[in-house]
Amino acid sequence: MNDSTRPPATAITTNITLRAGMEEPFAAWQSRFTHTATKAAGFLALDIAPAFAGSYDWRIIQRFRSPEALEGWRTSVLRAHLFAELAPMRDPAAAAFDDETVHSLDPLSCVTEVIMTVVEPGKEGVFRAWAETIQANQSNFPGYMGTLVQAPVSDEMQYWTTLVRFSTPAQLDAWLGCPARKQLLEQVEPHIARWKSYRMESPFAGWFPETGKRSPAAWKQSALVLLVLFPVVMLEIKFLSPLLAGRHVAIATFIANAISVSLVSWPLMKIAVLCMGWWLRPSPVRRWRREALGACTMLALYIIELAIFMLVF
Template identity: 80%
Template structure:
């Protein structure tokens, strides 16, 4: 356990190596673990995935909203009981119950390529072996942030899903266009019926243009959205709501939301990003100073907005 990262940690990753005959018991255990974790205070998300499809090595990422909530979950009797139930399923000499790492995990701090692959019938074992090979190759590239490979989940969805994560779009593009990857794709091509891929980026990607660098942290993006959305909503309450009072609540809400989204998307967010760009993506040499100055600026702007609307209302 790396306790040095605990003060800033909001996630914990547990590594598990299963015995060969524990597939079904582990599936049932996952359901119980998901239920237990999701009921914990401050729970944010849970990601349980194998190293690759069919692998006995699994990674369990438990995300929480704060370091305090994470610490409560780490020492929770429910969690301890669940891992005690998991112990007989683990491979002797494999990952131990204490094979864990606490860390900060920002879901928007990386870019993900989603690849959907239809494998030729009877060639699944070849594809699994190839997935392990390409995993080893891409992990050597700068910026690599992890991979998830998921087998087809139903008869209607006959494709393998692969998530490939890198720190920045430029680093992901470097891997996708590399000679190593092209050679590996050529090797597996006879066993694949079709490929399809797309890129997952920040949900606010349209407001924070891709500069080739890591996107602004999630909390900064959210803070800036709040800064421009709050006055729009307050002005709607003051001036628009009386005009919509005679309409059904669903219609009135739809109209208000449509106006809010339109105004925030254009031009307000573009203006806000333009003026706060120095804080969203500070230069490394000035990062600490600009982080502090930007946080103070945002706090000041929030207080100004609150003061104005407390006087108006």
């Protein structure tokens, strides 16, 4: 079967809510679940993450190479046994809201370390067992925000990909540099051919500096940038474009972009972040009320901006 006719990889998301105090048992369960899922036929990737730092709501995304492989995993005895183990850890009051659906990928409010590992031939079992151990350790580390594990996708790309997420760069660095992780890396070193890692951070990190809390969600960052950038561009069209009309389009565009970036970077984004900080990084207390109020506030500000420029232009 060639690439054009191969069925697309498919996945299922299991949404669960934990009981308070179940963090440590759930961390151990995650490592067992990861170990079992990665050995299943057709396994492609596993993504386990909370809704936000400190949340009891978690999603478990299980991706497989075909609908048939996914169905085999979904109905397997091993998976059923794992979820039976999980049952006492789940919040019975929230059971009605737990479900399983086709996954959707939403940007997480966190910083991610991408680790690519090439395992020595025949050592895959050793690597899986080691991955189970390190998963149990990192799941209990402060700021942990979930892990994605992806098996080699083809004969040409024989490396395992692991995405490790933490709330802040400082918390991620603390885990990456801790003695426990260094000891674990020394244990697995004889069984891997090579590995490398790199950091994935927010595209607007300079405008949303770390404050000891998690970074704002990517969509919130983009929404606030749009709120600030739109009036700058509209004012440039109204007042700057006529002044630059006689210049070459490349020069005029460069000047306009330079002014836009300067104004947005300082002071407009600093003011916007200060004013909307309660929504960008809401506390867990009454979080969803703040989220809804913030979204309505942003929508109202968009409407006000549009109304003003529709009247002026």
